[in-house]
Amino acid sequence: MSPLPFIVISLAAAAASLVAGRRAGPxxxxxxxxxLLTTLAAGLISPGQSVRLGSSDLLVGSAYARQFLVxxxxxxxxxxxxxLATTWPAGLPAAMLAGLGGIGLALxxxxxxxxxxxxxxxxxxxxxxxxxxxxxxADVRAVSRSARLIVLAGALAVAxxxxxxxxxxxxxxxxxxFGLADLAIVVATAVRFGTIPFHRSVAGLTNSxxxxxxxxxxxxxxxxxxxxxVGVTNGAVYPLLVxxxxxxxxxxxxATATLVLGAVGAWLQDDLEHVVGYSIIQDAGFVLLGLAAAxxxxxxxxxxxxxxxxxxxxxxxxxxTVVAVRFRTARLPELGGWARRSPLLGIALAGIALATxxxxxxxxxxxxxxxxxxxxxxxxxLILVLGGLASLLYYGRIALVGLGRQSLLVAAATxxxxxxxxxxxxxGQTIRSAWEANRAPIxxxxxxxxxxxSLLVAAxxxxxxxxxxxxxxxxxxxxGPLDISGPSFVxxxxxxxx
Amino acid sequence: MSPFxxxxxxxxxxxxxxxxxxxxxxxxxxxLLVAMAVAxxxxxxxxxxxxxxxxxxxxxxxxxxxxxxxxDRPADASGSPIGPLSPLLAGAAAFVVGYATSGVGxxxxxxxxxxxxxxxxxxxxxxxxxxxxxxxxxGLGMALLVTAIELVRAGLAGTPTAxxxxxxxxxxxxxxxxxxxxxxxxxxxNHSLAIEGEGQRTTLFEAHPVAAGAPPxxxxxxxxxxxxxxxxxxxxxxxxxxxxxxxASEPDDSAG
Numbered sequence: 001m002s003p004l005p006f007i008v009i010s011l012a013a014a015a016a017s018l019v020a021g022r023r024a025g026p027x028x029x030x031x032x033x034x035x036l037l038t039t040l041a042a043g044l045i046s047p048g049q050s051v052r053l054g055s056s057d058l059l060v061g062s063a064y065a066r067q068f069l070v071x072x073x074x075x076x077x078x079x080x081x082x083x084l085a086t087t088w089p090a091g092l093p094a095a096m097l098a099g100l101g102g103i104g105l106a107l108x109x110x111x112x113x114x115x116x117x118x119x120x121x122x123x124x125x126x127x128x129x130x131x132x133x134x135x136x137x138a139d140v141r142a143v144s145r146s147a148r149l150i151v152l153a154g155a156l157a158v159a160x161x162x163x164x165x166x167x168x169x170x171x172x173x174x175x176x177x178f179g180l181a182d183l184a185i186v187v188a189t190a191v192r193f194g195t196i197p198f199h200r201s202v203a204g205l206t207n208s209x210x211x212x213x214x215x216x217x218x219x220x221x222x223x224x225x226x227x228x229x230v231g232v233t234n235g236a237v238y239p240l241l242v243x244x245x246x247x248x249x250x251x252x253x254x255a256t257a258t259l260v261l262g263a264v265g266a267w268l269q270d271d272l273e274h275v276v277g278y279s280i281i282q283d284a285g286f287v288l289l290g291l292a293a294a295x296x297x298x299x300x301x302x303x304x305x306x307x308x309x310x311x312x313x314x315x316x317x318x319x320x321t322v323v324a325v326r327f328r329t330a331r332l333p334e335l336g337g338w339a340r341r342s343p344l345l346g347i348a349l350a351g352i353a354l355a356t357x358x359x360x361x362x363x364x365x366x367x368x369x370x371x372x373x374x375x376x377x378x379x380x381x382l383i384l385v386l387g388g389l390a391s392l393l394y395y396g397r398i399a400l401v402g403l404g405r406q407s408l409l410v411a412a413a414t415x416x417x418x419x420x421x422x423x424x425x426x427x428g429q430t431i432r433s434a435w436e437a438n439r440a441p442i443x444x445x446x447x448x449x450x451x452x453x454s455l456l457v458a459a460x461x462x463x464x465x466x467x468x469x470x471x472x473x474x475x476x477x478x479x480g481p482l483d484i485s486g487p488s489f490v491x492x493x494x495x496x497x498x
Numbered sequence: 499m500s501p502f503x504x505x506x507x508x509x510x511x512x513x514x515x516x517x518x519x520x521x522x523x524x525x526x527x528x529x530l531l532v533a534m535a536v537a538x539x540x541x542x543x544x545x546x547x548x549x550x551x552x553x554x555x556x557x558x559x560x561x562x563x564x565x566x567x568x569x570d571r572p573a574d575a576s577g578s579p580i581g582p583l584s585p586l587l588a589g590a591a592a593f594v595v596g597y598a599t600s601g602v603g604x605x606x607x608x609x610x611x612x613x614x615x616x617x618x619x620x621x622x623x624x625x626x627x628x629x630x631x632x633x634x635x636x637g638l639g640m641a642l643l644v645t646a647i648e649l650v651r652a653g654l655a656g657t658p659t660a661x662x663x664x665x666x667x668x669x670x671x672x673x674x675x676x677x678x679x680x681x682x683x684x685x686x687x688n689h690s691l692a693i694e695g696e697g698q699r700t701t702l703f704e705a706h707p708v709a710a711g712a713p714p715x716x717x718x719x720x721x722x723x724x725x726x727x728x729x730x731x732x733x734x735x736x737x738x739x740x741x742x743x744x745x746a747s748e749p750d751d752s753a754g
Contacts, residue, residue, distance in 0.1 A: 058661065113651065114662045120644075121669040124676050131679070137688045140680050144636055144693055147676055148627055151640045155620075155647040162651040165607075 002049040003059050003108040006041040006069065010101035013038060017094035031093020032080055038100055039073030042066060047470060057110050064303055065107035067467035068227065071307060071457065072220055073100055075314040078450050082318050083212040085435075085443040086325040092213055095129035098122065099216055103224040112232045113161050119228065120154030123192070123221040130209035130217050142204030146217070149201050153191035157225070160184035161232065182233045183247040186291045187254075189229045192222040193284035194277075195258040199265070206277035211321030214273070215314040218280050223306045226287050230302050233291065251292035252375050252384075258285035259387030266394040272320040272330040275394055280313050282391060283356065286371050289384070293374030301370040303468035308364050311457045312355045315450035319348050322443045327413045332401050337410045339402025344416045344444040346402055351451035353395040355458035357388070363460035414440045500609070503540055507615035510536045510649070511589055514622045517638050519582035523568055527561040530638055533619065534670060537645045541657040542609040549663035556667035560641070560674025564634065567678040568685065585622050592621030596653075606654055613653030619646035632691035633684045637677025644673055 013034025020026040045066040051059040076096040083092055102122025106115040127150065130143050160181040194202035202218060209217055262282025266275045287309070290302025323345060324330035327338055339346030358365030372384045418441050421434040435442070457464055513536065516529030534557035538550045596617025600610035619642050626639030648666050652658060658666065684691050 053661065109661070111659065111662065113655070114659070114665050117662060117665040117669055121665065121672040124669070124672040128676060128679055131683060135683045135687055137684060137693060140633065140684045140687065141693045143676075144633060144680055147640065147673075147680075148636065151643055151673065152627070155643055158647050159650050159654075162654040165655040 001041075001044040001046055001061070002051045003045050003061050003065065003104055004051050006038065006045055007059075007101050007104050007108075009041045010034070010038040010097045010104060014094045014097035014101060017097060018091070021090060021094065027090065028084065028088070028093070031097070032077065032084075034097050035073060035077040035080060035093060038097060039070060039077060042069035042073050042100075042104070045069070059105070059108040060110055061108060063463070063467040063470040064227070065104065067307060067462070067464060068107060068224070068310065069100060069104050071311050071453075071462075072103065075311055075450060075453065076100065076216070078446055078453075079212045079215065079314060079318050082322060082443050082446045082450075083210075085439045085446070086321055087210055087212070089129070089132045089210040089213055091132075092129060092210070092216075095126045095213065096216055099126045099129075099220055102126075103220060106224055107227060112228060113158060113165070115228045116154060116157045116161060116225070119221065119225050120150065120158075123150045123154070123225075126216060126221065129213040130205055132210045132213075136208075138204075139208035142201070142208040146201045146205050149191055149194075149198065153188040153225075156184050156191070157188035157229075160188070164232075179247045183250065185229050185233060186247075186251050186288065189222065189226050189291060190254055190258075190284070190288055192225050193287065194218070194222075194281055195254060195284045195288065196261045196281065197257070199262075199278075199281050202277045202281060203274060206271075206273040211273065211317060211324065214276060214317040215310075218277065219310055219313045219317075222284070223287075223310050226291070226306055227303065229291055230299050230306075248292050248375065251288055252380065255285045255288035255292065255375075256380070256384055256387060258282060258288065259384060260390060263387065263390030263393055266391070267397060269394075270332045272324060272332065272335075272398075275332075275398070276313075276317050276320045279316060279356075279391065279394065283309055283313065286368060286388065289371040289375055293371055298371070298374045300465070300469045301367045301374065304363060304465055305367045305371065307464050307468065308355065308367070308454075308458050311450070312352060312454045315348075315355070315447065315454045316352050318450055319345065319352060319447050322440075322447050325443070326440050327410050329409050332398065334407050334409055335401055336404045337402065337406030339399065341406060341410050341413060342416050342440075342444060344441070344448060346399070348444070348447045348451045349395065349398060349402070351448075351455055353392070355451070355454035356391060356395075358458055362458055363465060364458040416441050416444060500542075500611075503542065503609050503611040506536050506539045507593075507611040507618075507649075510540065510615050510645070511593060511618045511622075514619050514642050514645075515582060515586055515589060517642065518585060518622055518626060518635075523634060524565065526634070526638060527564060530641055531557050531561050533642065534645050537615065537619070537649050538663070540609065540612045540615050540649055541652040542612075543657055545657055545663055546660065549658075549660055552664060553667045553670065556671045557674075560671045560678075563675050563678035564637065564681060567682040568634065568691070585625065588625075589618040589622045593618035596650075600653060607656035608653040610653065612649045616646045616649030616651075616653060619643075619649060631694040633681045633693055634677060634691055636693070637674065637680070640673045640677070641670060644669055 013030065017027055017031040017034055020030045043066065045061040047061055047063045047066070049061040050057045080093050080096065083089060099122055102118055102125070106118040106122070109115050109118065124147055127143055127147050130146070131139055163184075164178060164181040191198045194200075205217060206214060259282055262278050262285060266278035266282060269275045269278060286305050287302065290298060290305055293299075293302065320330065323335065323338060323342075326342065326345075327335055329335060339349070354362075355364060358368060368388050369385075372381050372388070376384065419434075419437040421430050421437055425433075456462055510533045513529045513531070513533030517526045517533060518529075520526040520529060535550075535554045538545060538553045544550075593614045597610050597614035600606045600613040606613065623639045623642035623646055626635045627643060630636035630639055644666075648658070680693075681691055684693055
């Protein structure tokens with residue numbers, strides 16, 4: 001099946017969810033059903049199936065887009081269910097569906113310029129998911145700042161892609177222009193992820209956005225842009241075309257600062273939502289390394305890491321949401337003994353840490369080493385590896401707090417043990433009362449499902465590595481002006497005559 | 499360069515200048531609409547009428563959304579804090595730079611006027627985007643930057659395809675729709691479009707009004723007695739409108 005049905009279903013379901021938004025019940029049902037249908041439709045996308053417009057391919061299905069969309073759809077559905085059991089942001093399913101539709105379109109089009117414009121429009125639209133009632137002026141300010149950065153990053157990406165397209169369409173282009181243009185695309189990706197030093201808006205967004213909306217706003221959209229960036233640069237341009245490797249050096253410095261300072265930032269934060277935000281920033285450092293890595297291996301590793309990032313960070317944000325709702329606080333100093341009170345959430349945090357960092361034999365571990373090896377060696381590589389492992393600092397701090405003495409708030413919270421409802425009324429009422437009485441264990445169980453999914457992806461299951469190695473529509477031979485991956489491509493050199 | 503393209507580029511620049519300088523929000527949105535509509539024509543070859551119409555409709559719809567969001571509210575765009583002359587000069591300078599550097603080291607596939615207009619619009623948009631203090635002004639900056647970058651793209655890589663024109667129309671609508679929602683939210687939360695710096699107070703009265711003159715002075719070294727609880731609870735936190743409504747509904751004690 002081509003990607004078209006997926007896109008139509010997701011956008012139609014988003015519209016239906018918005019229309020039904022005034023009534024909570026129908027909006028919830030439509031949103032959840034839409035997410036389920038969208039996930040199923042994503043799973044039916046066939047690599048190579050295309051939709052033609054005139055004489056050229058408009059949309060082309062790929063194994064990687066299918067994998068990305070299935071994982072995003074499934075984690076989105078579980079996140080919405082967690083939201084139902086904890087804090088339900090009314091417009092979340094609609095925003096997720098619109099986001100999935102936009103990302104699906106962008107990952108399927110053959111023209112990278114269209115892909116970036118679509119992603120830009122999608123990111124601007126779904127940034128509204130960060131607003132939830134009651135809306136304060138600080139929320140408006142945070143979304144406005146985030147939207148400004150989105151537009152700036154998009155403008156940078158469009159301009160650089162147009163610049164490269166013009167060069168490849170003609171002759172006598174300046175080779176340095178290629179390197180600068182690719183550097184601009186990478187910087188645009190860095191701005192979208194909010195890596196160091198573009199991280200200011202992330203803190204504001206994590207403050208204002210409801211927990212379940214955080215991955216949609218901070219991970220999915222930027223990750224899709226990174227996929228497009230990997231597709232158009234293919235990691236082959238920097239060593240060839242950037243004079244003296246300066247571009248690669250700039251990216252590696254950005255990545256190093258992001259890995260180290262992101263971990264320190266997450267470690268210093270007392271608020272769990274901020275910890276999640278900074279952890280996303282930190283892991284985006286590996287995305288930058290992937291964009292700087294040379295060759296097809298670098299591209300595959302980068303795409304694998306993006307899959308892991310999408311699932312693991314969604315799980316971490318969901319975990320933080322459940323902890324904040326169960327214990328009525330998101331501040332670490334007030335969360336003493338949380339893991340002893342809720343062993344399910346403790347196991348979930350351990351799983352999230354394992355899926356993020358990996359272990360020898362797991363895909364996440366290999367990908368991290370591969371990305372570091374791809375760009376540098378020696379002492380800089382050691383710094384990068386240690387920077388990546390620095391995430392143990394904040395995971396360890398959260399775990400230590402959880403194993404300590406129980407605070408009053410934690411002691412007052414319900415445990416993991418399910419409560420059986422009193423069978424006094426009809427079946428529907430019994431189910432409803434069971435749901436109401438067991439929200440905490442249900443939410444914790446759903447987080448565990450997300451963690452299991454994360455571990456599967458981090459271990460290389462579900463066909464992730466194969467999908468990451470497959471050629472996407474942007475790197476296909478028929479990709480058009482930006483096809484730089486084929487053997488026939490010869491980088492334009494400055495002619496002797498100038 | 500064709501006179502038509504040059505004229506269209508200058509009209510787009512003028513529209514952007516009006517959008518950022520006008521204090522009347524309708525005039526500002528009109529200027530934005532002109533800039534966005536005419537920008538679609540600065541390309542070689544000129545896009546199909548359908549593509550231009552789609553972009554025009556998207557821009558018009560987006561502007562209408564913003565207008566609806568601020569309708570019936572005492573909200574006007576703040577305009578340029580430094581007047582229209584400085585932005586005009588900055589835009590003109592960027593226009594010349596864009597024209598002179600068309601292609602930027604690469605063979606440009608589009609007209610230099612598009613790059614020039616794109617640079618001009620970007621120079622105008624950066625100010626409100628970075629320093630804008632109210633939602634509508636920031637939104638105008640974002641919409642103009644999107645238009646600017648599409649112009650630069652048309653100047654570098656040629657006329658966008660029909661699909662890209664559709665995507666650009668969606669982007670314009672998304673940016674202006676976001677602006678409308680944020681403006682509505684800011685007005686509801688703060689009675690003002692301002693999002694940076696000191697916004698308008700939500701409480702119209704001072705928090706602790708001196709109702710019965712200054713309290714009697716306390717002799718030095720002697721503790722003042724604790725204030726008695728207010729009989730009317732949190733009445734001192736009420737807005738002027740709420741106070742007036744309450745006083746109108748309560749019986750007049752002095753009459754008896």
